[in-house]
Amino acid sequence: MLSYFSNPQRFDQLARALIPVFGVLAVLLLAVGVWLALLGSPPDYQQGETIRIMYVHVPAAYMAMALYAALAVASFVYFVWRHALADTAAEIIAPIGAVFTVLALFTGSLWGKPMWGTWWEWDARMTSVLVLLLVYLGYMALRAALEDTQQAARTGAVLAMAGIVNLVIVKFSVDWWSSLHQPASIIRLDGPTIHASQLWPLLVMILAYTCFAGWLVLYRLRSQAIRRRVRTLQRQREQAARAREEVVS
Amino acid sequence: MSAFGAIFSREAGLAWAGGGGPAGPAAFFLGAITLAPLAIGPAADLLVAVGPGIMGFAALLSVLQSADRLFGDDHADGTAELYLLSGLSLPWLVLAKVMGQALATLWPLPVIGLLGAMMYGVPVLPACVGALALLAAIPALSLIAGFAGALAAGVRRSGLLIALIATPMMVPVLIFAAGAGRSALAGDERALANLLLTVAVSLGTTALAPFGIVAALRSRLG
Numbered sequence: 001m002l003s004y005f006s007n008p009q010r011f012d013q014l015a016r017a018l019i020p021v022f023g024v025l026a027v028l029l030l031a032v033g034v035w036l037a038l039l040g041s042p043p044d045y046q047q048g049e050t051i052r053i054m055y056v057h058v059p060a061a062y063m064a065m066a067l068y069a070a071l072a073v074a075s076f077v078y079f080v081w082r083h084a085l086a087d088t089a090a091e092i093i094a095p096i097g098a099v100f101t102v103l104a105l106f107t108g109s110l111w112g113k114p115m116w117g118t119w120w121e122w123d124a125r126m127t128s129v130l131v132l133l134l135v136y137l138g139y140m141a142l143r144a145a146l147e148d149t150q151q152a153a154r155t156g157a158v159l160a161m162a163g164i165v166n167l168v169i170v171k172f173s174v175d176w177w178s179s180l181h182q183p184a185s186i187i188r189l190d191g192p193t194i195h196a197s198q199l200w201p202l203l204v205m206i207l208a209y210t211c212f213a214g215w216l217v218l219y220r221l222r223s224q225a226i227r228r229r230v231r232t233l234q235r236q237r238e239q240a241a242r243a244r245e246e247v248v249s
Numbered sequence: 250m251s252a253f254g255a256i257f258s259r260e261a262g263l264a265w266a267g268g269g270g271p272a273g274p275a276a277f278f279l280g281a282i283t284l285a286p287l288a289i290g291p292a293a294d295l296l297v298a299v300g301p302g303i304m305g306f307a308a309l310l311s312v313l314q315s316a317d318r319l320f321g322d323d324h325a326d327g328t329a330e331l332y333l334l335s336g337l338s339l340p341w342l343v344l345a346k347v348m349g350q351a352l353a354t355l356w357p358l359p360v361i362g363l364l365g366a367m368m369y370g371v372p373v374l375p376a377c378v379g380a381l382a383l384l385a386a387i388p389a390l391s392l393i394a395g396f397a398g399a400l401a402a403g404v405r406r407s408g409l410l411i412a413l414i415a416t417p418m419m420v421p422v423l424i425f426a427a428g429a430g431r432s433a434l435a436g437d438e439r440a441l442a443n444l445l446l447t448v449a450v451s452l453g454t455t456a457l458a459p460f461g462i463v464a465a466l467r468s469r470l471g
Contacts, residue, residue: 079464128420131417131420132417134413134416134417135417137413138410138413138414138417141410141413141414142400142401142410142414145401145404145405145407145410146404151468151469154467154468154469155400155465155468155469157468158400158461158464158465158468159400159414159465162396162418162461163417163418165418166417166418166420169420169421
């Protein structure tokens, strides 16, 4: 299947079909999710209206981690099978993931002030998400520092795969170190512990964010592929022109 | 094993003779722990409380100080290519290299950590636990620094890049190593657990990092 989609033309067809689907889904789900989150769900019995920050914060944090996982998987695919498309995917996922990480940190900070009385606390979950941002930045800095594109691709893949260690730390930090941040309440063996009236808006928002991120990734992947194609065509045309000049002279 | 012994002693000799040996990291470590009280104020009880943490933190930074030399020099003069062509087992080879350099340059860190903690007013026993934790952390720290150094080998101003790549990966070691000293200071029973966890992270890194370093070197040489 991997080699099937590594054909740029097939990928282009697939992306062209999927981009509008993801785009429309993202808009619809965001509309429904925002309505549910802001108006259609009751305020929390303890946290009051501030619970609504959760509906933007949790999906952002989830995307920050999911995109890093996607980055690592894309890097693995590139590292093993050398598909250029996987590398391009890794390259464009990194900044998107970094932005979601910033969003998670920012909304978490806004939520922390009314709930815990502090904008920032050096607890395990918050600090490890900040570290995740550093990992994203390190990955981008390494790619930017290496001028040879193939070296940047391979070296970046090695780093992205090693960085997966941090993802494990982020995920389990709330279980390993008891801290201000609440433990996992949705993905649990014994089922979610949050009430259905809050679970539904949250799930819709998570789906909306996922579709939005999928749309962004595919869109940027396709434009990057087109850019590459243009560059190759330009180079071919220049070479052809040079060859013609040589024949004339 | 003699080839790896030769690489180990070459690396140790190079680091000792060519790169100033232990002077660089030691001086950095000393400078950092001298400046910290000037920055946070000389209140005695504050310094005792932050002592073990500052020692772990400053030791971590001083490991980064020599990280660009290990694979950067080999990348620049072509030795790295020869290693890849040599037919030796590469993970063992890079392990010997990193450990050779670590032995030559980082041995003063636990000593300075012990003395520094006592200068901050930490009692002898917690200071010793902290120094032991630093000793246990050195393999993990130097291998992670080596991994970042291999990724960034040959890049201009690689020091900045190495710091950005390596620090996130050093987080667990720092937590456990500094935690051992802090728990010992607080007198709770988690000191031994933290110390053992530091050893565990170091052993795990020793098992895994050489493969990462080899992959990084290969990717940089194409």
